[in-house]
Amino acid sequence: MNIKILPRLLSEIRQLRKHETWTRAQLEASQADALRQLREYAYAHSPFYQKFHQGLTDRPLNELPVLTKAMLMENFDELVTDPSIRLEKVREFSSGNVDKQRYLDSYLVTATSGSSGHPGFFLFNESEWITVIASFARGQEWSGAKVNLLRRRRMATVASISPWHMSSQVAVTVKTPSTPSIRIAASSPLENIVKQLNAWQPNLLIAYASMSRILAEEQLAGRLHIAPEKVFTSSEVLTDETRRRVKAAWGDEPFNQYGATETADIAAEYKLCRRMHVFEDLLLVEVVDQQYRPVPRGEFGTKLLVTTLFSRTQPLIRYEMNDSVRLSAEPCSICGLPFTFIDGVQGRMEDALSMPGIKGGQLLIQPLVFNRVMDILPVSGWQVVQETDSSLTVLLSGARNGIRDEAVSDAIRKELTLEGAIIPLIKVQHVTEIPKSASGKAPLIKSNVPQDRKIV
Numbered sequence: 418m419n420i421k422i423l424p425r426l427l428s429e430i431r432q433l434r435k436h437e438t439w440t441r442a443q444l445e446a447s448q449a450d451a452l453r454q455l456r457e458y459a460y461a462h463s464p465f466y467q468k469f470h471q472g473l474t475d476r477p478l479n480e481l482p483v484l485t486k487a488m489l490m491e492n493f494d495e496l497v498t499d500p501s502i503r504l505e506k507v508r509e510f511s512s513g514n515v516d517k518q519r520y521l522d523s524y525l526v527t528a529t530s531g532s533s534g535h536p537g538f539f540l541f542n543e544s545e546w547i548t549v550i551a552s553f554a555r556g557q558e559w560s561g562a563k564v565n566l567l568r569r570r571r572m573a574t575v576a577s578i579s580p581w582h583m584s585s586q587v588a589v590t591v592k593t594p595s596t597p598s599i600r601i602a603a604s605s606p607l608e609n610i611v612k613q614l615n616a617w618q619p620n621l622l623i624a625y626a627s628m629s630r631i632l633a634e635e636q637l638a639g640r641l642h643i644a645p646e647k648v649f650t651s652s653e654v655l656t657d658e659t660r661r662r663v664k665a666a667w668g669d670e671p672f673n674q675y676g677a678t679e680t681a682d683i684a685a686e687y688k689l690c691r692r693m694h695v696f697e698d699l700l701l702v703e704v705v706d707q708q709y710r711p712v713p714r715g716e717f718g719t720k721l722l723v724t725t726l727f728s729r730t731q732p733l734i735r736y737e738m739n740d741s742v743r744l745s746a747e748p749c750s751i752c753g754l755p756f757t758f759i760d761g762v763q764g765r766m767e768d769a770l771s772m773p774g775i776k777g778g779q780l781l782i783q784p785l786v787f788n789r790v791m792d793i794l795p796v797s798g799w800q801v802v803q804e805t806d807s808s809l810t811v812l813l814s815g816a817r818n819g820i821r822d823e824a825v826s827d828a829i830r831k832e833l834t835l836e837g838a839i840i841p842l843i844k845v846q847h848v849t850e851i852p853k854s855a856s857g858k859a860p861l862i863k864s865n866v867p868q869d870r871k872i873v
């Protein structure tokens with residue numbers, strides 16, 4: 418770790434802890450103040466926001482236009498608040514040697530994989546980066562794993578090993594002799610992942626939700642022999658069945674984290690209530706429908722708009738994320754945190770399948786519809802692949818107890834009928850391992866149908 422930033426990091430972590438004892442009124446006052454400062458800064462330094470919010474600078478947040486990733490990338494050079502930042506140069510920098518230095522000697526660069534069509538670059542100055550690191554530390558601390566830089570803890574992360582992935586960048590910054598960590602490519606063969614984990618014996622394990630389930634299966638089958646104190650999952654919907662299997666393997670359910678390269682950690686599960694509280698002292702979230710209309714608490718939206726209160730280099734105000742989540746209608750009565758919590762995640766719009774409906778038009782079928790059927794099957798892994806508008810393939814790995822293929826397709830047919838979809842041809846196929854994407858995720862739902870036809 419860069420020793421210079423350590424005192425500032427510790428101070429930021431302490432500061433965040435104080436926010437957790439705020440009342441709701443204190444939190445809201447702080448949010449209003451931070452939002453005002455963010456907007457003033459953006460209007461003073463970002464030519465893009467000067468135009469984008471023209472005539473609206475004194476309007477409330479929910480009346481401002483929505484910023485999409487495509488817009489952000491198209492207007493990159495005008496949106497950033499340092500005129501010496503150039504997208505073209507950032508691209509050049511990121512194709513070079515990562516360990517070398519920061520862009521313009523000042524900025525950490527992270528990039529989104531571009532799985533949703535538009536690769537994005539996100540820059541953080543040192544002060545913003547310290548907040549990012551502190552937000553990840555909070556996510557870990559909330560599990561009860563106290564952040565103690567002196568206690569030796571071995572960490573293993575099974576995820577993308579792209580050096581531009583935000584978690585890779587965080588790992589580089591916080592690497593210390595007391596927390597030795599390894600990063601294993603989730604895309605490598607399962608056998609290798611198991612071998613490396615057995616040799617490393619991590620105290621903390623961080624993995625994609627789909628990977629945590631696969632690893633739990635390996636542990637239960639006696640091939641993996643590790644005893645992590647805590648398991649953290651991220652990046653994908655964590656199903657109840659994955660929770661159960663991780664608990665069966667290592668004694669406790671995983672702590673789920675919800676974050677993004679653009680915004681750092683957004684929410685994390687808290688030890689007392691096991692609910693996913695939003696880091697509302699660092700960002701504002703708005704749950705909206707497809708037309709960006711607000712969705713009441715207690716109901717699922719189709720998108721999430723995020724305003725990152727600490728962003729200055731690249732201000733994010735009402736930034737669109739394609740996540741379908743539900744905010745709890747009531748405050749948490751168990752833990753006392755002032756922050757609201759997410760009581761349901763349906764997944765990303767990208768994970769939903771667009772299928773023709775019996776009444777005409779296209780329906781959006783959320784991953785949860787399939788989870789209801791697939792998650793209770795005695796299999797170690799599954800994937801539903803939409804081949805065409807009228808056919809689905811269901812992949813199953815490690816099926817036990819003489820599972821009947823017809824029972825699986827019947828159950829899916831029943832769920833899709835309830836959704837009002839035209840029933841596709843369903844083929845069940847047994848595989849040794851669920852194929853993974855380039856980044857190593859084994860998505861539960863996948864579509865080979867051209868994405869531009871989706872209603873988004």
Ligand SMILES: [Zn+2]
Nearest residue numbers: 690692749752
């Ligand atoms: Zn709580």
